[in-house]
Amino acid sequence: MPDLAYDTLTADVVIVGSGGAGLMSLLHLGRRAPELDVVLVSKGAVGRSGCTRMVQGGYNAVLDERDSLDLHFADTLAGGAYLNDQELAWTLVQDAPGVIRELERECGCLFDRTADNRLHQKPFAGQSFDRTVHRGDLTGIEIMARLRDQALRIGARELEDVRALDLVLDGEGRLAGLTVLDAASGRFALIRARVVVVATGGSATMYRIAAPAREKTGDGLAMCLRAGLELRDMEMLQFHPTGLLAGDSLLTGSVLEEGLRGAGAHLYNRLGERFMERYDPERLERSTRDVVARSSYLEIVGGRGTESGGVLLDISHLGAEEVERRFGGMVERTRLVGADLAREPVEVSPTAHFQMGGAVIDRDCRTSVEGLLVAGEDAGGTHGANRLGGNGVAESTVFGARSGDVAAGLARELPLAEPDPGLVAASLARAVAPLRERGESPSALMAELKDVMWHGCGLVRTREGLEAAAASVDGLLERAGRAAAPGGREWNLGWQQALDVVNQLQVAQTMIVSALEREESRGAHFRDDFPERRDDAWLRYVVVRRDGDGSLEIGTRPVALTRSRPPAAVAGSAA
């Protein structure tokens, strides 16, 4: 009989995740309510796991008097194809300037400045004003390193290499805390808490070619789903058009930044055709991420891709010196795999990058469960059907900050609820199950899922393909119930992977049913059998919720056009 023993800890607030949203939440909690007992749970190293760290581009904020909140808001809605929750999008736009100043003046982040000492803001795709604040092409490292330093000042209890398993409620359905597993010791713990902030990041790792860090396996989304929360826009998964292809290496899928296309890079198929001329003759390679990614994909599946299943990105016509000067990091990345961006075309493929969908929240990160807050990529609605470059780290930090402020207030009001022992036992029993000697290989299951999602629920979708993917995922989930990770409890990476793949599969189910539901094409979601964007019928968002028996309940709701309506001309036109 496997050991289900667990430690019990008590805290006022637990933050799950130590990326941009999690550490920003901690920073604000530390300021608003330094007396509170806060526990930070991080699946990997604190401040160094997740994807805020990996941000190359930058941070959108309105800082110039010639720019305006209205413009940033309009760009965000146009980018999101009007599927956005307009209150969340407005909150993002409204708070971003204050948060970027806070990062600079209170955390000491150093961003690039112009010769006259103003913050440098660079142009980014889909934006009507140059508003992306950055530090070279390593913006994420500067923000996360400084937030990590602030966390050292605050000195919260940090549980590193500890993964969250399940949210735990009391007998009346009130939040009581969560269960966790320490990957180092293999021990379980129940953390009782008044408030929990979920900020773990999305699940784009479930695609064969994917950009995110290892940890991002939809843990937060799956936890919210199992706790009965509603998820929205789960069909909306962004593919970045230019992911590196490097055979079996983990480097495959890592992003070659958007700025390359902005600077004039061309894309060619195997036949030497500059294929964007066929898909978007006006904007060509400077078209939005969804269009360029889908076009490349169509070339590849149409048999016009390279031998290893890519297209060719070429910026060498700018001259090697110029490319090295402006894109040193990217040149270096290609040289690691034996290519040379400065001198020759490089094979690239669309790569799964960002999850627009997530838990339904209000502008204070509140969910339908009191005391349970969700911030960052785990939340849905801010970006609608497609995220603009530069709005990702802005979302993490803006809503991370809000979640901290709100948590500080809630923790003073809410009682410590009594965890339902049945829920705790069920959570631990599920978690311990893979520690069997023989069964399915977690890494094989994960590899199969990546192929299923790439082909069935990827850049181009059909009813037939989605139904096949749904059947495959159901089969994988059933097999995952027999996953085996022998080798003991301490630092058993196979065990962690077995828990990862269940989360990925449960989230995959919500993505597939949502994609089936949306019988139109919008933003990142393209249905080959419904290629038109239909504002007349589909200014609605898809909501999915899991019942107690594991079946999914699906519905749609009209987008509340509280602040802005889409231009009428869009109705019935191509997506």
Next chain:
Amino acid sequence: MTATVPRATRAPSSRAAGERTVRVRVRRSASRAREEFVVRASDPITVLDLLRQIQTGHDASLAFRYSCRVAMCGTCGVRVDGRSRLACRAVLEPDVDEIEVAPLAGLPVVRDLIVDTRPFWAEWARVKPWFVPAGGEPVQVEVGSAAEELVESALGCISCGACYSSCEIAGHGSDYIGPAALNRALALIADPRDGAAEERLEIVGGRGGVDRCHYIGACTSACPVGLDPARSIVELRRLRLAGRA
């Protein structure tokens, strides 16, 4: 359509696709011995790829860390043939058919290639690494100023610990603050926006501070992101002397 200059029809450069086998010797903690795995490699391949192949295909119990796999998180530090590096940055040259992978030096081994980084972070915390707003002006580092050059030279550290591991004086229970934390101290001390420079100068000039450095420069050679902690230590000494004058 009109095809533009067909330069892209040139084959992209890549190494010959031929597979080879690599003998990977890994320092294991349970046996306290090196264990050898023969891994099939197809280029391009990094040490991180080799470790993952061993873990998924040979021995599921092999323990190592990684997150971003693109040299941004700094968690996959190991020693490859004695050199402290990031596993994700260590690309195998085509003629290499055997390598040895060991945990970072100077830090206690937790399991296999995973080290306990707490001593590294304790030193990092000792220099008071968080920004302390001075209040008032300036609210920025002036563009083109000497201060900017100095601050910039010390930013971008991913706290991977490669410098700490390569340093003969840091770690192993010594009281030396170490190159990474001293480099962080310089970034703050040189920053005119920060209000705790004096306190930090005291710290880096005190016990386990800059005077422990022997200027061997291994830290700078090891840095996977091209920083120069050895120079930062020189600058700190200079600033400390200037402060006393």
